[in-house]
Amino acid sequence: MIGENFIRRMEEIVGKEYVRHSHADRELYSYDASLVNGIPGLIVFPGTTEELAEVQRAAHAAKIPSVARGFATNLSGGVITRDGGLVVALARFNKILSINPESRYAVVQTGVTNLEVQEAVAPLGMFFPPDPASQKVATIGGTVGENSGGPRCLKYGVTSNHILGMKMVMANGEIVDIAGPSFDPPGYDLRGLVVGSEGCLGMVTEVTVKITPKTESVITMLAIYDEVPHAANSVSAIVRAGILPLTLEMMDNTIIKAVEKGGPCGYPQDAAAVLIIEVEGMVTGLKEQADKIVEICMATKCREVRVAKNQAERDLLWKGRRGAFGAICNLSPNYLVNDGCVLRTLLPEALERVVAISKKYGCPVGNVFHAGDGNLHPLLMFDSRNPKELEQVHKAGVEIMELCAELGGTISGEHGVGHEKQDAMHFIFSGNDLNTQQAVKLALDPGNVLNPNKIIPLPAAGKDKLPLTEPTILKRLGGAKAAGVAEAIASIKEARSAKKPLRVVGGGTFNGIGNRLAASVVPLATDKMTEFIEYDSDNQFITAGAGVTLAALQEKLASHNQWLPVRPPYFTTESTTGSIVALAAAGPERQAYGAPRDMLLGLQYIDSSGNMVTTGGKVMKNVAGYDMTRLLTGSLGSLGCITEATWKVSTKPECCHMVGATGSLSNCNAAALKIIISNLLPVSVVIVPQGADWKLLVGFEGLEMVVPSQIERCSAMMVLAGLKPAGETSYPLLTGGHGDLFTGIWQQPTVLQADVVIARVVELYEGLAKIAQPDNLLLDVACGRVHAGFTKLSAAQWKEIDTLASRCQGHACLVKAPDTFRNEVDLYGSPRREWKLSHLIKQALDPERMFAPGILPGRV
Amino acid sequence: MTVLENYDAIAKCNKCGFCHVACPIFRSTGHESGVARGRLAMLRGIIEKRIEWNEELEDPLFTCLGCEACTTNCFGAVPTAELVLAARGEYYDKVGKKPAHRLLFEHLLPYPKRLHLAARAAAYGKNSGASKLANALGLLRIFGRDLPKAEGIVDKLPTSSFRGTLKPGTYPGKGEKLKIGYFVGCGIDVIQIEAGKATFAALQERGKSVTVINNCCCGLPPYSYGDIENAKKLAKKNLETFEGLDVDVIVTDCASCAAFLKKYPKVFKDDPYYERAKRCLPKVRDVVEFLYADQPVGATGQAPVGTYHDPHGAAATAQKVSSDKKVIVTYHDPCHAVRGQKIRNEPREILKKIPGVEYKEMAEADWCCGGAGSYALTHYELSQKVLDRKMDNVKKTNADLLVTSCPGCMIQLAFGIKRHGLKTRVVHISEMINYMETKK
Incomplete structure (x- = not known):
């Protein structure tokens, strides 16, 4: 496949010394840290993006598969070419x-x-x-x-x-x-x-x-157990108690021995299991949190909890933990590691069954894993020089993935599917799910040349798609059976045969969002999808129909002292959780708590042919397949009708307090920027106009014991920046501290949201004021975001604002605009090259433009 | 041991890749052939017959510095450098190049006098600008393609040798009872003569007598080329010399020699000389160990200077800012000291106690300088890349003095200092001790 001409071409592009193809070189690029291998045809080491682009253009033209490779510590065969293709080594991209x-x-x-x-x-x-x-x-x-x-x-x-x-x-x-x-x-x-x-x-x-x-302080503890299930129970109990540690890692006796054999790291060799538990945060209150953890551990039959006395002890513990995979070689030459996830509360069962599988196939197992996330890492030991052992270990690996799927989890939490877990994708995804994912891949790589034939199982010979089977192992609640879904499927099929496009509607708050639609559409209501499909407070997730309002969801969660940490601007009590997904809406707490994209564990939606598609799952970590959940989040209902969403939920903070100070805009900004990069951990940092002056408002949420100390230090920083203290207030958890301001902005006919880099928020505002003075304004400094309402805004002014936002390394969009205005302009500003990718995906997943045609940036 | 005989040790690598971060060569080339995992994969490929013995193996086998940083970073402590060195011999046998090195190993290194002569001839040639003479002499020609570029590495060769001025024999010291033997490594003998003089003076301060040993090369150079037979020949010669000495300890100021002398029992595994090597072992001291043990206050039990760091927890440890007038001193760990003999805290403790010295630890102090014996000559370009990284770290300390304890490192570091235009001076730790003692 790779001929002399191609090699010469590569040498022209990157230089002869950066092209390798000797037998020895190819052997050296035939493996990663997994058990998969494949001899590449050629290895190139481009030095710049432009060189790489030229290499890829040539490979594309010659239809030669290529795979990018870093230092190849991949654990799923992801950087191996199985087709004798081109390895593009990125070692020179080291700056x-x-x-x-x-x-x-x-x-x-x-x-x-x-x-x-x-x-x-x-x-x-x-x-x-x-x-x-x-x-x-x-x-x-x-x-x-x-x-x-x-x-x-x-x-x-x-x-x-x-x-x-x-x-x-x-x-x-x-x-x-x-x-x-x-x-x-x-x-x-x-x-x-x-x-x-x-x-x-x-x-x-x-x-x-x-x-x-970095936070102000960290405490590292080593909890030592005489029995593995007790350690697993501690993990569940700690999370159930509403404590969010920095880490909750487990190592069993086999791993402890392997590690200690490589050099003492401070692990007791007689322990059945240990947990490495860290808590971090403000110094105030941290010791108390650590004490509470010790108490919980001891209550769940822990033998002893040791606290790392200094950085050296801490480093040593982590050295052992981080080196655990490599240390396996002290016990056995090779290992196969699975990285499936299960619900945290099912860890004891999962671990017990892993042991049984290990016995069944005669490969000893050691466990070292991210227990807090339910992310297993059973290391199955064997000697790859023995073909029989190799065969057995692969079988055991598959069975462990089956186990994870059976327990409602996923086949890969962080190592990726690559080649190794490709077939296991059927355990958790339907044929349609997988075909949809592959359609996304082919939308961006129509020639299938980039790391081809990975992740998605290959269809039977002669077929280009997988049959529409159900997942072979994973059982899901909800889906087509959930309330309101059958009706929606029927409506979509009907609309499709009538060739009438659709627009999904939730509570109606945001029907005007996005570009003006290119055709008249039939509304597709989600108001019947109001089912709570699954709520597992111990495992901190909830699955709810898209028609469930945010208010109803929060009420449900409140029964277990939990909440979904989003406060999307402009939301009313009618607004649905489906619309949070569709809009990816988040308020000023986004920097601290993350956006919906970071809280969504999985989705189900109906595609344009009326079939269900499932993305993600319900475990905390999931890298099985392409991240379709994030693709759908913020897609404005243009890829399908979202029917249900699974959210990661949090324990409610004990209190919410906001501290304010007034002064000039530049002083407010200077203080804001300092606070944002400090270790004070504010939840929101906002500047608003206050008469002729400005007011800086900083929100803190968390433990009663901690928040006052944060406020105190924050106030001091404000004063130091020359601001005048303006008091401290508490605010309601669910609506946040800025509800009234957002309401004011939304009353204007035109509403702008501009995102720029944090340090340039004020620059953006000052430019904005010169173009068109906003009538309502909120500067969300922590998120680098400006919210503004205008009674009047012309298309020409909008164009200037768009340019201004680009100049500040950002972008602007109008989340609300009068119809006449929407007829004329793109509410997302001037075209960007990356939009083309969105359009290709839209074309692939909704070829007949059934969902909200024209709504996307670029009016597609 | 043949490659095949090392199968178990080679197969122990499970390709976790942690060696990548520690390997100075990989950090320079980014090529898998330049890292332990790759070298081991290559050896395994040979055993499993996917790879043939041919010139393609040259890079994976010969670009290794032998610094053993990979082994330190490896939880299985796979001795990659050892395995690679062993395979070098087989490479020469199988790929068929009769190594010109043998000339050096067989005819020069066993005979200090011949070595002195050769070095003098080379010195006259080099110092008079007629550096081709060194080539003509055949002493350096063997090092291959990069040599012309590498000629500048040794700035100026001394025209006499250490043992040319201070003949082997026993000299009185100021100490009370200790009888010290001074093993003079080739590098000290013919190049770092000042360091040798300083060591000798320091030993005289401490010993009742100091015997300048009439030793030959320790054997490390042939060993590095996989030429175990010649290494053993040299070692045997030395063992016989040692047995004829009336000394309590044998001290050397070359970290490489010290590490290799300590390795003699291992070299003679399954050999009648094993017992004799083992008997000698307890006497051998690196000069750093010797001087450290001699200090009035013993070990301080300070935590080792780790190479592992978790920046999230460990804020970069703040370096004390100097009060003025102090000499800023930093230390470079020779591979054969820090990994070869696990000497890490001792030199630092020694330096910190010298009055007027402000000790500043440099980043990656235990990374190889790229000298690695003849490596700087055989793989000039690569060795310079490794050296550049070292120089960047030296620069950041702003040190007046860069101290180390290996003549090979000293040559390489001094060359780096010159190339980078730094003001730092490279000195042997014995010279520091001497400095302190003359101050008293």
């Missing part, structure tokens, strides 16, 4: 391009390791939350490709939550910038889709990562 602490982002090339990013931002008091155990050597490219987790994602969420944008080379060699340092750009959530796409949608060369201030 950190910029660090912008004040706006909380950094731009790094994909060949930089996770640890190098951590080390670069640490002196600024910041960190990058994703921390795969292999962070020393895992590259950012791989972290993005796999949507990696790591111990800290219990508290901070997976990689996707911390990625703002990327530069990517498409299958055809086109270079495209996706999103950027500002939040939530218009169009589909492409960065969400690309994260976790295992290099199958594009080759990412630069990533814009969100960086986060």
Whole structure:
């Protein structure tokens, strides 16, 4: 497949020394950290995005499959070419391009390791939350490709939550910038889709990562157990008590021995299991949280809890934990690791059955895993020199994935599907789910040349699609059986045969959102989808029909002292949870709590042919397949009718307090920027006009014991910045502290939402005031967002605002505008190259333009 | 041991990839052939007959510095450098290149006098600008393709040798009872003569007598080329010399020699010389160990300077800002000290106690400098990339003095200092001790 000419072409592009194809070289690029291997035809080492683009253009033209590769610590065969294709090694993309602490982002090339990013931002008091155990050597490219987790994602969420944008080379060699340092750009959530796409949608060369201030303090504990189930019980009990530790890691005796054999790390070798539990936050109250955890552990039959006395002890514990996979070689030459997830409360059962499987196939097992997330890592030991053992271990691996699916979980929580788990995708997804995912892949890579034949199981020979089977193992509630869904399916089928496009409507609050539709549409009501399909407070998730209002959802959750931490602006009591999904709506707490994209665990929706599609699941981590959940979130109902959503929910904070201070805009801003990058952990930082002056409002939510100390320090910072204290108030949890301001803005006929980098919010506002003075205004500094209401805004002014937002590294959209205005202009501003990708996906998933035609940016 | 005989050790690598982060070569090339995982995969490929013995193996086998940083980072402690060195011998046998190195190993290294002569000839050639003479002499020609570029590495060769001025024999010292043998490594003998003099002076301060040993090369160079036979020959010669000495300890100021002398029992595994090697072992000391043990106040039990860090927890440890007038000193760990002999805290403790010294730890102090014996000559470009990284770290300390304890490192570091135009001076730790003692 790869001929002399192609090799010469590669040498022309990247230089002879960066093209390798000797027998030895090919052997060296035939493996990763998994058991999958495949000899590539050629390895190239491009040095720039432009070189890579040219390489990819040539490969595309020659129909040669290619796969991007970092340092190949992949655990699912994701960077292996099985077709003798081209390996594009990104080792030369090893620079950190910029660090912008004040706006909380950094731009790094994909060949930089996770640890190098951590080390670069640490002196600024910041960190990058994703921390795969292999962070020393895992590259950012791989972290993005796999949507990696790591111990800290219990508290901070997976990689996707911390990625703002990327530069990517498409299958055809086109270079495209996706999103950027500002939040939530218009169009589909492409960065969400690309994260976790295992290099199958594009080759990412630069990533814009969100960086986060380090907390004031951390306490590391080692809880020691005489029996494994007791440790698992502690995990459930801690989370059930409403404590959110930074990490909750478990290691069993086998792993402890393997690790200690490689060098003492402070683990007791006689323990059946240990938990590494960390809590972090303000110094005030942290000790009490740690004490409470100790109490819970002891109540669940823990032998002893040791607290790391200093950084050296802490480092040593983590060294052992992070090196555990490698340490297996002290017991056995090879291991196969699964990374399925189950509900946390089912861990004892899951672990017991893993042991049974290990016995059945004669491969000893060790467990080291992210217990807090229910993310198993059974390491099955064997010697790959023995073919019989290899065969047995693969069977055991499959059976463990079956087990996870049977327990309602997923086959992969963080290592990716790659080649290794491809067939197991059938356990949890239907044929239609998988065909839909593959359609997305082919929309962006029509020639199927980028890391082809991975993730999605291959159809039978001669077929281009999988049969429409149900998942072979996973049983789901809801779906087509849920209230209101059958009717919606019927309406869609009917509309389709009548060739009448549809528009999904929720509570009616946001019927005017998005671009003017290109055709008259039939409303498709979701008001019957009001079922609570599943609520599991112990495992912190709820599945509710799209027609359930946010208010009703919160009421339900309140019964267990839980809530969904979103306060979307302009929402009324009628507004549905379905519309949160469709709009990806979030208020000023977005920086602290995340956006809907970060809280949605899974969705079900009806596609344009009237079939159900399932995305995600209900476990905390899930990287099985493309991230369709994020693709659908914020898709404005243009890809299908969302029927139900599964949300990750949180324990209610004990109190919500806001502290205010007044002064000049520049003083308010200076104070705001300092507070945002401090370790004070504010939930919202907002500036609003206050007569001739301005008012800075900072919200804190959490424990009664902690919040007052945060407020105190925050007030001091405000005074230091020359502001005049304006008191402290408490506010209601569900509506937040700014409800009235948003109501005021929404009363205007034209409402703007502009997102820019944090440090340039005021610059944007000042530019805005010159173009058109807003009548209502809220500067959400922490999110880099400006909300403004105008009694009048012309198309010409809008154009200027759009340009202004671009200049501030962001984007603007009108979330509300008069009909006459909507007839004339695109409410998302001037076209961006990345919109094309959204349009290709729309075309692939809704070819007949059944859902809200014209609503998308670019009026598609 | 052949590659096949090492199958179990090779198969222990489960490809976790943690070695990537520690390997100075991989960090320079980004190529899998330059990292333990890749080298082991290659060896396994040979055993499992996917790979043939041919020139393609040269990079994976010969770009290894042998610094063993991978092994330190490996939870299974797979001794990749050892396995690779062992395979080098087989490479020469199977790929058929008769190594020119043998000339050096067989005819020069066993005979200190011949080595002195050769070095002097080379020095005259080099110092007079007629550096081609060094080539003509055949001493350096063997190092291959990168040599012309590498000629500048040794700035100026001394025209006499250490043992040319201070003949082997026993000299009186100021100490009370200890009889010290001083093992003079080739690098000290013919290049770092000042360091040798400083060591000798420091030993004289401490010993009742100091015997300058008439040793030959320790054997490490042939060992590094997989030439175990010649390594053993040299080792045997030395063991016989040691047995004839009346000394309590054998001290050397070359970390590489010290590490290799300590390895003699391992080299003679399954050999009649094993017992003799084992008997000698307890006497051997690196000069750093020796000087440290001799200090009035013993070990301080300080936590090891770790290479593992979790920046989320560990804020970059703030370096104390200097009060003025102090000499800023930093230390480079020779691979053969820090990993070869687990000497890590000792030199730092010694340096911190020297009056007028402000000790500043440099980042990645335990990373190889790229010298690695003849590596700087055989793989000039790569070795310079490794050195550049080291120099960046030196630069950040703003050190006046860069201290180490290996003559090979000293040559490489001094070359880096010159190339990067730094003001830092490279000195041997013995010179620091001497400095302190002359101050007293």
